[in-house]
Amino acid sequence: MSKPIEAFIFDLDGVITDTAEYHFLAWKELAKDIGITFTKEDNEELKGISRMESLEKILKLGGKENDFSKEEKEQLAAKKNEHYLTLIQNITPDDILPGIKPLIEEIKKHGLKLGLASVSKNAIAVMESLGLKDKFDVIVDAAKIQHGKPDPEIFLTAAKLLNVETAACIGLEDAAAGVDSIKGAKMFAVGVGSEETLRKADIVYSKTELLSYGNIIREFEGA
Known part of the structure; x- marks a missing residue:
């Protein structure tokens, strides 16, 4: 009992x-900026994990996991968040x-x-x-x-x-x-x-x- x-x-x-769609669009925009194709199927792998872990998965997906310093990765994550904040302004x-x-x-x-x-x-x-x-x-x-x-x-x-x-x-x-x-x-x-x-x-x-x-x-x- x-x-x-x-x-x-x-x-x-x-x-x-369901902000998942907004997260997907924000990650897709960021991925495009750094030359990585990011699909809805790829996005399923990001469910429930942190922003930095999500970024690491996307970089690995594009074979770019070693292309950025820690500071640059933090800047990329911040850029994704800017995309996301713009998108969620319309939530009611x-x-x-x-x-x-x-x-x-x-x-x-x-x-x-x-x-x-x-x-x-x-x-x-x-x-x-x-x-x-x-x-x-x-x-x-x-x-x-x-x-x-x-x-x-x-x-x-x-x-x-x-x-x-x-x-x-x-x-x-x-x-x-x-x-x-x-x-x-x-x-x-x-x-x-x-x-x-x-x-x-x-x-x-x-x-x-x-x-x-x-x-x-x-x-x-x-x-």
Whole structure:
């Protein structure tokens, strides 16, 4: 029997809103600038990992992993972020994925805590644009951690700041690295996406509109 539920901790990209397309377009623009062809298929490999790790993967893809100094790589990552910030200026509450608002309302109605665990350095700006920042008790982004997903640090940090035990938390993720992070933190994992990709999750929903507070709680209590 699990501990009574105290908190839900959400990933941002692909769970609350789909900024994946904006990240893809920003990386594609950067890759083009340095002579690398970057496709949507390539972009799948970047899900849930940090900006610098993503850059390393793209450079390796183009056989340019040894072409840039550490400082130059940091400049490239900053340039990608500039592209991304320009693109996300158009985000509004209409960009919240289906089913997320009702789920958040149910969580708040039951007096549970809400945390965000996103490796995006722009998480706070995106949450403000979505009109959701004030609904969350804690927002943990890349600035607050040393290790990105799949390391459990981001979910452990969110639980610590929420002042709850990890066994009393439910984490929501759309990436395999994120699910690994949740499970590494000894939390109950809800996956959004493909069952094959998210097979380590305790329960998987193919899309956000199918998320059910009652069903998630039943699964959690039965775990």
